[in-house]
Amino acid sequence: MTRVLVLVPFALDESAIANRRQQTAEVALRPGVVFDYRPVTAGPTAFMSPHDWALMDIALFEAGLSAQDDGYEAVVIDTVSDSGADALRSVLDIPVLAPGRASLLFALSLGRKFGILAQWEPALARYRKVLDEWGLRFHCAAVEHFDTPPDFAALLGSKAEETLPKMEAACRRLIDAGADVICLGSTTMHQAHQYLTERLDVPIVNPGPLSYKLIESFLALGISHSRRAYPRPLVPKPEMIHTMLAAVRDESGSL
Amino acid sequence: MRRVLVLVPFPMTPEQLDLRRAQADAAELPPDLELDYRPVLAAPSSYVSHHDYVLADVSLFEAGLDAQADGYDAVCIDTVSDSGVAALRSMLDIPVIAAGRSMFLTALMLGRKFGILTMWENWFPLYERTLKDLVLTDRCAGMRAAGVNPDNRNLLGGKEEEVLPLLYEAAARLVEEDGADVVCLGSTTMHEAHSYLAERLAVPVLNGGPLSYQMAEAMTALDLTHSRRAYPRPMVAKPELIKAMMLAAAGAEQSS
Numbered sequence: 001m002t003r004v005l006v007l008v009p010f011a012l013d014e015s016a017i018a019n020r021r022q023q024t025a026e027v028a029l030r031p032g033v034v035f036d037y038r039p040v041t042a043g044p045t046a047f048m049s050p051h052d053w054a055l056m057d058i059a060l061f062e063a064g065l066s067a068q069d070d071g072y073e074a075v076v077i078d079t080v081s082d083s084g085a086d087a088l089r090s091v092l093d094i095p096v097l098a099p100g101r102a103s104l105l106f107a108l109s110l111g112r113k114f115g116i117l118a119q120w121e122p123a124l125a126r127y128r129k130v131l132d133e134w135g136l137r138f139h140c141a142a143v144e145h146f147d148t149p150p151d152f153a154a155l156l157g158s159k160a161e162e163t164l165p166k167m168e169a170a171c172r173r174l175i176d177a178g179a180d181v182i183c184l185g186s187t188t189m190h191q192a193h194q195y196l197t198e199r200l201d202v203p204i205v206n207p208g209p210l211s212y213k214l215i216e217s218f219l220a221l222g223i224s225h226s227r228r229a230y231p232r233p234l235v236p237k238p239e240m241i242h243t244m245l246a247a248v249r250d251e252s253g254s255l
Numbered sequence: 256m257r258r259v260l261v262l263v264p265f266p267m268t269p270e271q272l273d274l275r276r277a278q279a280d281a282a283e284l285p286p287d288l289e290l291d292y293r294p295v296l297a298a299p300s301s302y303v304s305h306h307d308y309v310l311a312d313v314s315l316f317e318a319g320l321d322a323q324a325d326g327y328d329a330v331c332i333d334t335v336s337d338s339g340v341a342a343l344r345s346m347l348d349i350p351v352i353a354a355g356r357s358m359f360l361t362a363l364m365l366g367r368k369f370g371i372l373t374m375w376e377n378w379f380p381l382y383e384r385t386l387k388d389l390v391l392t393d394r395c396a397g398m399r400a401a402g403v404n405p406d407n408r409n410l411l412g413g414k415e416e417e418v419l420p421l422l423y424e425a426a427a428r429l430v431e432e433d434g435a436d437v438v439c440l441g442s443t444t445m446h447e448a449h450s451y452l453a454e455r456l457a458v459p460v461l462n463g464g465p466l467s468y469q470m471a472e473a474m475t476a477l478d479l480t481h482s483r484r485a486y487p488r489p490m491v492a493k494p495e496l497i498k499a500m501m502l503a504a505a506g507a508e509q510s511s
Contacts, residue, residue: 028476030285098364105360108389109353109470111482134363138390180484202482213476214364217469220283226366226436226458 002032004215005072007063008039009047009056009079009152016153020078023190023208030216035076038063041245047150048122053083060084062245065238068092074215078187080207081126089230091238095218096225099187099211104136106210107181110203115179117170118145119186127185142177143185144170156191164195171200181205256287259471260327262318263294264302264311264334264407266505271408275333275464278446282465288472292333293318297504301407302336303377308384310504315339317501320494323347329471333443335463336381344486346494350474351481354463355385357470358439359395365459366436368396370429372422372452373441374405382441397433398441399425411447419451430458437461 008020017037024035040059044052060077061084067075075096077085082098089096107114116127124143131137146166151157156164167189171182180202184193187208197204218224263275272292279290295314299307315332316339322330330351332340337353344351362369371382379398386392401421403414411418422445429435436458440449443464453460474480 102364105363109357109360109481110479111485113485135394175484180482197478202484203479205479206477209477210473213473217466217473220469221281221462221465222453223365223459223461228430228458229366229436 001034002074002219003072004033004035004074004076004212005064005067005070006035006037006076006078007060007084008037009043009060009077009081009083010039011042012039012153019153019155020187020208023078023187023206024212026190026193026206027209027213029212033216033219035212036072037078042248046122047081047126047152053081053126056081056083057087058084058241059245061087062241064088064096065091065241068094074219076211076215078208080184080186082130086230089225090232091236093224095215095223097211097215097218099207100130101134102214103183103205103207103210104134104139106214107183107203107205108139110205111180113139113141113178114181114183114205115141115171115174115177116143116183116185117167117174117189118143119150119189120145120147123150123185141179142174144173144177146170150186150188152188155188160191164192167192168196168199171196171204175200175202183207187211256289257328257472257475258289258291258326259329259331259468259475260319260322260325261290261292261331261333261468262315262339263292264315264332264336264338265294265298266296266508267294267408274408274410274412274447275443278333278443278462278464279468281446281449281462282468284468284472288468288475290331290468291327296501297508301377301405302334302338302381308336308338308381311336311338312342313339313497314501314504316342317497319343319351320346320497323349328475331464331467331471333464333467335440335442337385341486344481345488346492348480350471350479352467352470352474354443354467355382356389358461358463358466359385359389359391361466362437362439362459362461363391363394368394368435369437369439369461370396370426370433370435371398371439371441372426372429372445373398373400374403374445376400376402378405378441396435397429399429399433401425405442405444407444410444415447419448422448423452423455426452426456426460430456439463443467
C-alpha cells in the first residue's frame with residue numbers, strides 16, 4: 001500500500017475536507033495508492049496578500065514536515081499557489097507535488113499557450129508573481145477572473161448556477177486572448193471542471209486530479225525533486241516550526 | 256483495457272523491437288494499460304541532418320495515422336526528437352505523447368534547470384529544435400555527449416563497459432560544471448543506461464520512454480488530449496498519399 005499525504009491549505013473541518021476529497025473521485029486512480037487529507041493547523045483567512053502567502057507557506061511547511069517519518073511516500077499540496085512546496089522539498093526526500101507549477105508545465109504538453117482562470121481580481125497578483133518566478137510569462141496568453149469571492153470550505157456550494165456561467169465567460173476571454181489550453185487557477189474550482197470541459201473546445205487542466213496522476217507517475221518511476229535545486233538547511237528546526245503552529249492552534253477557527 | 260501504440264522510429268527485427276519493449280519494465284504501469292510497439296516502414300539511417308528530420312517526421316506520421324481507427328487510446332513516440340508528433344496531433348483526437356517535450360517539462364517540476372545527456376553531439380540540434388519550439392532554451396543548463404556513435408537498433412548491446420562510464424562522466428559535468436539540477440536522457444535508446452546513471456548521480460535522471468508511458472496513462476485517465484487550437488486539422492487530409500509514399504519508401508529500401 002502506497003500512502004500519499006494531501007496537504008489542505010486551510011484549517012478545515014471534516015465536511016469541508018470532504019469537498020476537497022471529492023477530487024479523487026474525478027479521476028481513475030491506481031489500485032494500491034491511498035490519499036490521506038491533512039489540513040493545516042492554522043493559517044490565513046484569505047489568500048490575496050503577501051501577508052497571507054507568508055502564513056500559507058509556514059502553515060503548509062509545518063503540516064507536511066513529518067510526512068516521511070509518518071510513512072508517507074509522497075506529498076501533494078492541495079493549492080495551486082504551491083505554498084510550502086519549496087520548503088518541504090528542502091527537508092523531504094519523498095516527492096512533493098506542486099500543482100501550480102505542474103499544471104502550467106503540463107499544459108505546455110497539450111498546447112502552445114495556456115490561460116489561467118482566476119477566482120477574482122485580488123488573486124491576480126499571485127499569478128503574476130508565480131509566472132515570473134517560474135519564467136513562464138511568455139507561455140501565458142492571459143489571466144482572467146470571474147469576479148466571485150472564493151469559499152474555501154463550501155467551494156462552489158449552492159452558488160453553482162450563478163457562478164458557472166461567469167467562469168465560462170472568463171474562459172472564453174482567455175481563448176480570445178490566444179489560450180489553447182486553460183488551467184483552473186485553484187484546486188477549489190474542481191467542481192467546475194466537467195461543466196467547462198463540456199462547453200469549451202480547449203483542454204481544461206484540473207490541477208488537483210492532475211497532481212494525483214503525476215504523483216503516481218513519479219512514484220512508479222522512482223523520481224523526486226532535485227537536491228541541488230532544493231538544498232537541505234544547515235540546521236533543520238522542525239521542533240521550532242511545530243511549536244510555532246501549535247501556539248496558534250486556537251486561532252484556526254477564523255474561517 | 257487502455258491500449259497505447261508506441262511508434263518506433265526505425266524498421267526493426269523482432270529481437271531489436273524487444274530491446275525497445277524493455278523500456279516498459281522500468282515504468283511500473285497499471286495492469287489495465289497495454290503497450291503495442293509498431294516500427295515505421297522506412298526511416299533515415301540516423302537523425303543527424305535536416306534530410307533525416309523530414310524523413311523522420313513523415314515516417315512516424317504515417318506509422319501512427321491509423322492509431323485511432325485501430326482502437327488505440329493514446330500514441331507514444333519512441334524518440335526524444337518528437338518527430339511526427341505535431342503532424343499526428345493535427346489528425347488524431349487521442350493524446351499523442353512527445354517523449355522529448357514531456358521530459359523537459361517534467362524536469363522543470365523537479366528542479367530549476369535541466370541538462371541533456373546524449374550519445375553524440377550530432378543529436379544536439381534535435382534538442383535545440385524542441386527547446387526553441389517550447390521557448391524553454393534558457394531552462395536548459397547544457398548538453399553533453401558521451402562521444403560514442405549510437406546504435407539505434409541494438410542500443411548499448413555489448414558495449415556497456417565502454418559506454419556507461421563515458422555517459423557518467425558527461426552527466427557529472429552537466430551537474431558539476433553546467434549547473435543541471437536534473438539530467439534528461441537525450442534518447443529513448445539510452446534507457447539501458449538509466450539505472451547505472453541514476454544510482455551514481457545525485458540528481459534525478461529522467462528516462463524519456465518510460466516517462467512517456469506514464470504520461471499516456473495520466474492523460475487517458477484524466478480524459479485529456481492536445482488542444483485542437485494548437486494543432487488544427489488540415490483543410491484536406493491526405494492519408495492515402497502519406498501511406499503510398501511510405502510504402503514506396505519501404506519498397507525502395509528493400510530493392511536497394
